[in-house]
Amino acid sequence: MNNYKLQKVLFKKVNKGIIVEEHLLVRSLIDKQFYVIKRTDISKINADRLNEIENHIKLLINIKHPSLTKIKEYFIDSQYLVQVLEYCGEQILNERLNKQVSVNLVCQYLLQLLFALNYLEIQQINVSLDLDTIFLNSFGSLRIQFDLLSHKNWKEEVKYLQQVLKKTNLDWESQKSHELSQILKLFMQPNPPSVQQMINHPYLLKAMFDFCKQQDLEEQAQLNQEKLIKEQKNNKRVGRASTSANQNRQKISQQSPVQKKNSKDRPQTNQQQKNEAESQVKQQLPIKNQMPPKPLKQRNNSQDTVINESILNQDLLMTKGKQELQELLKIYKDQLKESSKQYNPWLNMSEIKEITEYDTTTNLNQQS
Numbered sequence: 001m002n003n004y005k006l007q008k009v010l011f012k013k014v015n016k017g018i019i020v021e022e023h024l025l026v027r028s029l030i031d032k033q034f035y036v037i038k039r040t041d042i043s044k045i046n047a048d049r050l051n052e053i054e055n056h057i058k059l060l061i062n063i064k065h066p067s068l069t070k071i072k073e074y075f076i077d078s079q080y081l082v083q084v085l086e087y088c089g090e091q092i093l094n095e096r097l098n099k100q101v102s103v104n105l106v107c108q109y110l111l112q113l114l115f116a117l118n119y120l121e122i123q124q125i126n127v128s129l130d131l132d133t134i135f136l137n138s139f140g141s142l143r144i145q146f147d148l149l150s151h152k153n154w155k156e157e158v159k160y161l162q163q164v165l166k167k168t169n170l171d172w173e174s175q176k177s178h179e180l181s182q183i184l185k186l187f188m189q190p191n192p193p194s195v196q197q198m199i200n201h202p203y204l205l206k207a208m209f210d211f212c213k214q215q216d217l218e219e220q221a222q223l224n225q226e227k228l229i230k231e232q233k234n235n236k237r238v239g240r241a242s243t244s245a246n247q248n249r250q251k252i253s254q255q256s257p258v259q260k261k262n263s264k265d266r267p268q269t270n271q272q273q274k275n276e277a278e279s280q281v282k283q284q285l286p287i288k289n290q291m292p293p294k295p296l297k298q299r300n301n302s303q304d305t306v307i308n309e310s311i312l313n314q315d316l317l318m319t320k321g322k323q324e325l326q327e328l329l330k331i332y333k334d335q336l337k338e339s340s341k342q343y344n345p346w347l348n349m350s351e352i353k354e355i356t357e358y359d360t361t362t363n364l365n366q367q368s
Contacts, residue, residue: 005029007034010036021041040082042076042079042080060125060146067142067143068120090135091135103177110183113142117129139321139325162187162188166184
C-alpha cells in the first residue's frame, strides 16, 4: 500500500453504518499509472474461507478476457482484503442503465456478461461476478469485477443478471424490445438454459453479427479517412517544395551580376568594421567585469502537470479501450464462425463468412 498515493474515493458500500467495501482511485509511485484499490472488510470471515478466497485470486490474476477487470496484485490482513485493479474509467453500468438506452446496447451488455461467465466456466474458476460494480471503459464496453465473498450458482447469477438488465430505462412493451424481453424471461425459469445455450440464441447471434459489421465499417471508414489526410499532407508538402524552388530560381535570374557575387567577397562598411572592433574589445575584458545573465524566472508548472497527466490518462484509457474492443470483436467472430456451422434463420451464411474473414488492414492495402 505504501507504493500507491490516494487520488480520491470513488464510492463506498455501507452496511448498518459500517463500511464493508470501498473503491479508491490511486496512483502508483513506481510506474506512475492509475489503479483502483478495492478494499473489502473480511473481519468476520473464517480462516478456511480466506484460504479459498486467496486461491481464487491467484487464479484470477492470470485471466485474460476483455470484459473482466484485471487484478494487478492483492494484500490480505486481519481486517481487509485489498485488491489492486486496473483503472478502466469511472462510469458504472447501473448509472448508465438509468439513462436512455437502446435495445442493441442492452443486447451488447448481456452478451458481454454471458461471455465473461462462459470464460470462467471454461477456466473452471468458480467465482461470482460483482454485478453492482461493473464499470464501462472508454468505448462503453463492460469491465466486470469479482464478488469473492459470495457463493452464487448459475441460477442465482442469471436471475440477478435479469434484475440488473430489467432496471434499464427501456420501453419493454415496444416491438423492438419483445425478443430481448423473452430472452430475459428464460433466466427466470426453474431450470434456465446454460451460458453457452444463451450465447447461441439466434437473436443474440444476430446482435453479435450486427455489432461486428458496424464496427468493421467504422474501422474501414477511419482508415480511409487517415489515408486521405496523409495523401493531402504529402501533396501540400510537395506543392510547397516546388513553389519554393521556383521562387528561388526566379530571384536568382532577376539578380544583377553584382548581386550574385558572394557576400563574403564584398568589402565591409564602416559600421560593420566598428561593430567587429567593439566585439573584440568585449571579449578581452576580464570575466569579473562581465555581467552574469539574469536567472530565468521559475514558472509554476504544477497546474500544467495536472492537465498533462489528465490528458495522458485519457489517451491511455482510449488506447486500452480500443484494444479491448478488438479482443471482444475476435470473441464474437470466433463464436459466429462456430455457430455458422448450424442452421440459423436469423443469419445469412455468406454474410457471416464476409464478417469473420474481414481484415481492415488487408482491405486498406488492397485499395492503395
